[in-house]
Amino acid sequence: MKFEALAIPDVKLLFPKKFSDERGFFSETYNQTTYADAGIFQSFVQDNQSVSCNAGVLRGLHYQCTPYAQDKLVRVAHGRILDVAVDIRAGSKTFGKWVSAEISATEWNQILIPCGFAHGFVTLEPDTEVHYKVSAPYTPEAERSIMWNDPDLGIPWPHEESDVTLSQKDMQAMSFADYCRNPDF
Ligand SMILES: Cc1cn([C@H]2C[C@H](O)[C@@H](COP(=O)(O)OP(=O)(O)O[C@H]3O[C@H](C)C(=O)[C@H](O)[C@H]3O)O2)c(=O)[nH]c1=O
Numbered sequence: 001m002k003f004e005a006l007a008i009p010d011v012k013l014l015f016p017k018k019f020s021d022e023r024g025f026f027s028e029t030y031n032q033t034t035y036a037d038a039g040i041f042q043s044f045v046q047d048n049q050s051v052s053c054n055a056g057v058l059r060g061l062h063y064q065c066t067p068y069a070q071d072k073l074v075r076v077a078h079g080r081i082l083d084v085a086v087d088i089r090a091g092s093k094t095f096g097k098w099v100s101a102e103i104s105a106t107e108w109n110q111i112l113i114p115c116g117f118a119h120g121f122v123t124l125e126p127d128t129e130v131h132y133k134v135s136a137p138y139t140p141e142a143e144r145s146i147m148w149n150d151p152d153l154g155i156p157w158p159h160e161e162s163d164v165t166l167s168q169k170d171m172q173a174m175s176f177a178d179y180c181r182n183p184d185f
Contacts, residue, residue, distance in 0.1 A: 006085075007097075008097060010116075011112065012038065012040070013110070013111055014110040014111070014112065015108070015109050016028060029131070030073065040112055042135040045134065045136065046134045046137055047131065047134075048131070048132050049130065049131050050129075051127070051128070052127075052130075054126050055124055055128075056163050056164050056165055057123045058120065059120060059121060060118065060121060060170065061084070061145065061146040062119055062120065063117065063118045063144055064139055064143055065142050065144055065185070066184060066185060069185070070134040071114050071134065071136075072119055072134050073110060073111075073112050073132060073133040074111050074112075074113065074121075074132040075103065075108075075109075075111075076103050076104050076105050076129065077105055077129045078105050078129040079105060079125040079128025079129060080105070080106065080124040081121040081128060082102055082157070082158060083102070083111050083113075083120075083121040084099070084155055085099050085113045086155075092116070096152065096153065096180075098153060115135070118144075120148055122157055122164065144184070146176055146179055147173040148164075148166070150175055
């Protein structure tokens, strides 16, 4: 399995093989053995899928607090996203730092977001379909949101505030300063 570490090495980009022929293509989008070869030993317990009708749909920055934290293996079956992971591990030398990558059906790449990172993405094309595996079940009471455009994080999203579509939850997300007052990682 071809992979590369991003600037925060715990976040990895993966490049599964795609076997194309005159019918179309086949790809193993997850395989415990070959992903272990890339240093991904997490076991996943839940598959998620979100479809966003337009470009500019922004979901995040989300995480589940300990002990309900989730590793996430994210891929795009149709369309393209800018995916962002923010290190929220208290004491980490990259605390408050972020990494980003374009994940798309065209590139057929994936991103592993470990526990201890807040995760978000913005769609770059209409009808973008994101599939992701998580290593712990959904626990609503453990769900937290940090403001996507928090000035202390300074994530250079490609959209202005007026151009993004957010959920009510994400519109009311906490600031990063609020998170720092009571970090739950
Ligand atoms: C995450 C989740 C949600 N839901 C229900 C709860 C809501 O009624 C509905 C929509 O949930 P939400 O608005 O939180 O969905 P997203 O904004 O796409 O959130 C996700 O997007 C960001 C990028 C993430 O990294 C998280 O995995 C996840 O928070 O699905 C479930 O039933 N199970 C689940 O695992």
